[in-house]
Amino acid sequence: MRKFLVIGPLLILLLWWGLTKFGIANSFLLPSPEDTFTRLVELFTSGEVFEDINLTFYRWAIGYLLGCIVGIPVGILMGYSEKFYKSFEFLIEFFRSLPVTAMFPLFLLMFGIGDNSKIAMTFTATVFIVIINSAYGVIQTKRTRIKAAKTFGATNFQIFKNVVFFESLPHTLIGMRTTLSLSLIVVIVSEMFIGTEYGLGQRIYDAYTRNSVDELYAVIVLLGIIGYLSNKLFVFMETKVAFWTGK
Amino acid sequence: MDREIVHIKVDKVSKSFKNDNGRIEVLKNVDFEILKGEFLTFFGPNGCGKSTLVNILAGIEQSNSGNISFPELNRQPRIGFVFQNYRDSLMPWLNVEKNICFPLKLKGVSKKEQQERLDTIVSEFEINIDLKSKVYNLSGGQAQMVSILRGLIVNPEILILDEPFSALDYQTNLMLYEEILSIWRKLKITVILISHEIDEAIYLGDRVAFLSKKPASIFEILDSDLPRPRKLEDMGSKEFVNLKQKALNIFKNAAQ
Numbered sequence A: 001m002r003k004f005l006v007i008g009p010l011l012i013l014l015l016w017w018g019l020t021k022f023g024i025a026n027s028f029l030l031p032s033p034e035d036t037f038t039r040l041v042e043l044f045t046s047g048e049v050f051e052d053i054n055l056t057f058y059r060w061a062i063g064y065l066l067g068c069i070v071g072i073p074v075g076i077l078m079g080y081s082e083k084f085y086k087s088f089e090f091l092i093e094f095f096r097s098l099p100v101t102a103m104f105p106l107f108l109l110m111f112g113i114g115d116n117s118k119i120a121m122t123f124t125a126t127v128f129i130v131i132i133n134s135a136y137g138v139i140q141t142k143r144t145r146i147k148a149a150k151t152f153g154a155t156n157f158q159i160f161k162n163v164v165f166f167e168s169l170p171h172t173l174i175g176m177r178t179t180l181s182l183s184l185i186v187v188i189v190s191e192m193f194i195g196t197e198y199g200l201g202q203r204i205y206d207a208y209t210r211n212s213v214d215e216l217y218a219v220i221v222l223l224g225i226i227g228y229l230s231n232k233l234f235v236f237m238e239t240k241v242a243f244w245t246g247k
Numbered sequence B: 001m002d003r004e005i006v007h008i009k010v011d012k013v014s015k016s017f018k019n020d021n022g023r024i025e026v027l028k029n030v031d032f033e034i035l036k037g038e039f040l041t042f043f044g045p046n047g048c049g050k051s052t053l054v055n056i057l058a059g060i061e062q063s064n065s066g067n068i069s070f071p072e073l074n075r076q077p078r079i080g081f082v083f084q085n086y087r088d089s090l091m092p093w094l095n096v097e098k099n100i101c102f103p104l105k106l107k108g109v110s111k112k113e114q115q116e117r118l119d120t121i122v123s124e125f126e127i128n129i130d131l132k133s134k135v136y137n138l139s140g141g142q143a144q145m146v147s148i149l150r151g152l153i154v155n156p157e158i159l160i161l162d163e164p165f166s167a168l169d170y171q172t173n174l175m176l177y178e179e180i181l182s183i184w185r186k187l188k189i190t191v192i193l194i195s196h197e198i199d200e201a202i203y204l205g206d207r208v209a210f211l212s213k214k215p216a217s218i219f220e221i222l223d224s225d226l227p228r229p230r231k232l233e234d235m236g237s238k239e240f241v242n243l244k245q246k247a248l249n250i251f252k253n254a255a256q
Helices: A002-021 A033-045 A050-080 A082-097 A100-111 A115-139 A143-151 A156-194 A200-209 A213-241 B050-058 B096-106 B111-124 B140-152 B170-187 B198-204 B232-236 B238-254
Strands: B006-019 B022-035 B039-043 B065-069 B079-082 B158-162 B190-195 B207-211 B218-223
Touching: A002 A033, A033 A213, A050 A082, A050 A115, A050 A156, A050 A200, A082 A115, A100 A115, A100 A156, A115 A156, A143 A156, A143 B079, A156 A200, A156 A213, A156 B096, A200 A213, B006 B050, B022 B050, B022 B190, B022 B218, B039 B050, B039 B198, B050 B079, B050 B158, B050 B190, B079 B140, B096 B111, B096 B140, B111 B140, B140 B158, B140 B170, B158 B170, B170 B190, B170 B198, B170 B232, B190 B198, B198 B232, B198 B238, B207 B238, B218 B238, B232 B238
Parallel strands: B039 B190, B039 B207, B079 B158, B158 B190
Antiparallel strands: B006 B022, B006 B065, B207 B218
């Protein structure tokens, strides 16, 4: 069945090629695939895109990882204590539902126009969803398993370390995977709107202002590849780390 | 066997839980003794509080009043516990041997000693399960056998089985009856089994304790005096049928 995987992408490339080749689409709105991919290769051979990738990845990684580092323990605590959960449920759900991009100006005011505001936005996009998922993972821990550990004389900490942690892991990973893509979106958007010297979001915006449509498309394709690969990599890691999920 | 020694003395144990309509009484003045080395089965209507009773025996839940003592020990005995739902009580992230050794790990027993205990128990009961395999790849019978071994690895003085057969098919049950009887014969430990199958309760037990409906107390205890060792065919014998008739009469009255 693997060979079917290429059919969709081939069809869209063919359609893209046909639309540009026969002049059906306005070449200013849609450059040909050849031009797009040539520009993409140029971006790499000239080395001009490396600094953009580097800085986008830096902001993405720091914001995302901080979000996970803060979100997972808070989520686990919330899952553990119903009182804690009920006390903060509204706030977490509120901020999770609030588009982080709506808080742009606030972040600018608080963190300035440098990296910090972009990292803070990425962090915010990550942390609430990670909290909810980790909390949920703990809440749905099988009572029987905790009871089993108790009959073997486990202390509360042992129950956490040997049962609850593993039980909640698949859900925690779902939260981390969801926010991996989401946080990339936020980094790119923040680079486009807050502005920066280097960054893939900034490059897209620059290409747009310079009317360099083939570069615009090239960077979009590049971001698509980055998003796709990071998700694939995460799924692969997920099946290794939480191998028992769904079994 | 030291059959006359009282192993567990349950003295007027009562338990109630809070629910939306106030408190609900689950156990009321449960009073009985379990002899050392005895195979005691509990039988009673569903939801009558059998599980609550064994949870209290195992020390996972506390009674509201009454007392449980172990007269000859003067300490809490080592208890092995086997749950009804093996899928939810085994740890899917651990393989078979790590699941079996899980109680030892919690007690901080060294890796080497864990391995020795595992080797002993596996050879003693001629276990034909790949110890490295994942528990979710096991059949129901194998998985329940793993949880029985996990209960046995602590060298229990009392083995509590909470409806261990109810999630399995009949053929597997028959096989596990034999396994449990052979474990009981070899280890000479006290076994407490909760059952909702009257045949099983009579066939396995020395005595069958009937619980009344909620709030449960011991309604009557029936001596299941079929000779041992018992064979599955004995379930068709005249003595067995007579016992079952008696049991059904008791149950009818108990459930009223």
